[in-house]
Amino acid sequence: MARLLIVDDEPHICEALQDRLQADGYDVITAHDGQTAFALFALETQRSPITGVILDMELPIVHGIEVLRRLRSQCSDVPILMISASHDRQMFDQAMRSGANAYLAKPFDSKELIQVCDRLFRCLTAIPVSPDPSPKS
Numbered sequence: 859m860a861r862l863l864i865v866d867d868e869p870h871i872c873e874a875l876q877d878r879l880q881a882d883g884y885d886v887i888t889a890h891d892g893q894t895a896f897a898l899f900a901l902e903t904q905r906s907p908i909t910g911v912i913l914d915m916e917l918p919i920v921h922g923i924e925v926l927r928r929l930r931s932q933c934s935d936v937p938i939l940m941i942s943a944s945h946d947r948q949m950f951d952q953a954m955r956s957g958a959n960a961y962l963a964k965p966f967d968s969k970e971l972i973q974v975c976d977r978l979f980r981c982l983t984a985i986p987v988s989p990d991p992s993p994k995s
Contacts, residue, residue: 864886866941878971899911913925915949927957939962960977
């Protein structure tokens with residue numbers, strides 16, 4: 859079973875994501891800020907590997923990009939899906955350059971969420987997901 863860490867400062871979003879993903883067979887733990895995310899990641903990884911992270915961009919205490927960078931330095935192979943209410947292209951670019959495997963802009967529907975999560979977290983190796991795929995030459 860894929861085990862996910864969801865990090866979002868809005869409790870209702872964490873709860874909605876957790877409910878939807880658990881209904882689809884994921885094991886989910888949540889954090890509401892970056893510091894808690896680091897502590898949970900370290901603690902929970904000792905018990906059972908975390909196979910993916912859903913990380914909000916705008917977090918209190920430690921910004922989502924910094925959380926992303928620090929998680930990447932600790933564990934480069936865990937797929938990370940960034941989520942944000944911002945539709946700013948610069949934020950998207952910064953997230954992808956910092957090591958995100960995919961980015962979803964809020965609001966997104968549950969079908970889109972499950973499709974991206976299945977591609978990222980249920981495969982043996984992460985498949986990069988791009989919001990704007992283009993054919994390769």
